[in-house]
Amino acid sequence: MNLSPLIDELIESFRCLPGVGPKSAQRMALQLLERNRPGAARLSQALDTALASVGHCAQCRTLTEEPLCRVCSSDKRDDSLCCVVETPGDVYAIEQAGSYRGLYFVLMGHLSPIDGIGPDELGLDALFSRVESGKVKELIIACNPTIEGDATAYYIADNLKGQDIIVSRIAHGIPVGGELEYVDGGTLSHALAGRKRLAGGAQGE
Amino acid sequence: MNLSPLIDELIESFRCLPGVGPKSAQRMALQLLERNRPGAARLSQALDTALASVGHCAQCRTLTEEPLCRVCSSDKRDDSLCCVVETPGDVYAIEQAGSYRGLYFVLMGHLSPIDGIGPDELGLDALFSRVESGKVKELIIACNPTIEGDATAYYIADNLKGQDIIVSRIAHGIPVGGELEYVDGGTLSHALAGRKRLAGGAQGE
Numbered sequence: 001m002n003l004s005p006l007i008d009e010l011i012e013s014f015r016c017l018p019g020v021g022p023k024s025a026q027r028m029a030l031q032l033l034e035r036n037r038p039g040a041a042r043l044s045q046a047l048d049t050a051l052a053s054v055g056h057c058a059q060c061r062t063l064t065e066e067p068l069c070r071v072c073s074s075d076k077r078d079d080s081l082c083c084v085v086e087t088p089g090d091v092y093a094i095e096q097a098g099s100y101r102g103l104y105f106v107l108m109g110h111l112s113p114i115d116g117i118g119p120d121e122l123g124l125d126a127l128f129s130r131v132e133s134g135k136v137k138e139l140i141i142a143c144n145p146t147i148e149g150d151a152t153a154y155y156i157a158d159n160l161k162g163q164d165i166i167v168s169r170i171a172h173g174i175p176v177g178g179e180l181e182y183v184d185g186g187t188l189s190h191a192l193a194g195r196k197r198l199a200g201g202a203q204g205e
Numbered sequence: 206m207n208l209s210p211l212i213d214e215l216i217e218s219f220r221c222l223p224g225v226g227p228k229s230a231q232r233m234a235l236q237l238l239e240r241n242r243p244g245a246a247r248l249s250q251a252l253d254t255a256l257a258s259v260g261h262c263a264q265c266r267t268l269t270e271e272p273l274c275r276v277c278s279s280d281k282r283d284d285s286l287c288c289v290v291e292t293p294g295d296v297y298a299i300e301q302a303g304s305y306r307g308l309y310f311v312l313m314g315h316l317s318p319i320d321g322i323g324p325d326e327l328g329l330d331a332l333f334s335r336v337e338s339g340k341v342k343e344l345i346i347a348c349n350p351t352i353e354g355d356a357t358a359y360y361i362a363d364n365l366k367g368q369d370i371i372v373s374r375i376a377h378g379i380p381v382g383g384e385l386e387y388v389d390g391g392t393l394s395h396a397l398a399g400r401k402r403l404a405g406g407a408q409g410e
Contacts, residue, residue, distance in 0.1 A: 013251040016244030039221030046218040047249035
């Protein structure tokens with residue numbers, strides 16, 4: 001029996017959230033209406049405001065309500081470092097880790113010709129001209145270690161050959177706190193291939 | 206670094222949803238803004254409409270945008286049966302099971318003196334006067350099998366002693382598809398105490 005079209009529409013609307021199936025959506029809708037109407041009103045208001053105001057940073061393309069995001073417009077960041085990530089969520093993750101002091105460039109995706117996502121969609125022209133302008137000394141590529149992320153990383157590195165700039169990629173290996181026994185084979189291979197010399201022999205490359 | 210007050214407010218607003226922690230809330234906010242703005246607009250609209258229109262059914266107290274909910278106003282339901290549940294979510298669950306054809310009464314909670322929830326808050330006067338009006342022949346109590354749910358069930362049954370009405374409680378036992386080995390002790394005790402005779406001896410009670 002169709003109990004209430006308005007509640008059904010609300011349940012259906014919650015399905016747009018990542019990781020929310022029919023049961024969770026129903027629980028969210030009913031719980032808000034039963035017990036937390038101020039919370040529901042606040043959520044609706046926050047959605048409206050964010051939708052109306054949040055756009056992309058003119059320099060790094062991350063999500064922000066200002067013309068330049070707070071990282072790009074800060075004078076406390078090291079503008080000789082630029083970290084290339086796939087999504088604004090990656091920027092949040094790196095900022096929350098708290099050890100990086102450089103700037104970002106957000107691709108808003110990865111190369112995926114099958115979905116029609118090429119260099120133009122990722123704003124790579126803007127990235128390359130930012131590099132050519134000369135401030136950036138090191139470009140740290142932090143694309144995800146997937147096939148598309150790898151392809152994107154190689155494409156960027158390839159296009160910057162011959163430029164006077166270091167292009168690096170963040171390390172892939174065993175997560176801190178992880179146990180070797182439970183780590184998948186691909187990660188182990190990366191960890192072995194990326195091993196670092198601790199002592200003995202000639203130092204460094 | 207505080208990246209964006211508007212996005213932070215949106216993330217914080219998502220925390221009002223049940224089962225949503227800081228990481229999920231961040232993922233929801235960023236994913237909607239990056240990839241599904243129409244979905245976000247629809248969610249905001251559905252929240253506003255539901256908040257403005259959804260109230261309680263005058264007869265059974267469930268959530269509905271109409272004066273009487275669709276179950277109470279239907280002429281295809283058996284009005285001699287009334288099922289007492291704690292929340293509108295319980296009504297959804299029973300309706301989705303699809304085998305019940307009677308009406309409901311929604312307590313919107315359970316007796317919990319420590320939280321100030323007594324018989325008045327649960328609308329028990331309305332329930333008792335509905336029983337006294339005479340249409341209901343059987344009251345099926347489907348409160349949750351918790352301490353508070355049990356207390357609520359006993360309170361209702363106790364107050365209806367002497368009335369010409371059957372008061373029953375839904376069965377507690379092994380869930381269909383459950384394995385005996387993995388069922389907790391309380392459920393097993395209930396299942397044993399509530400056993401039904403299949404053959405032999407005198408029939409019935």
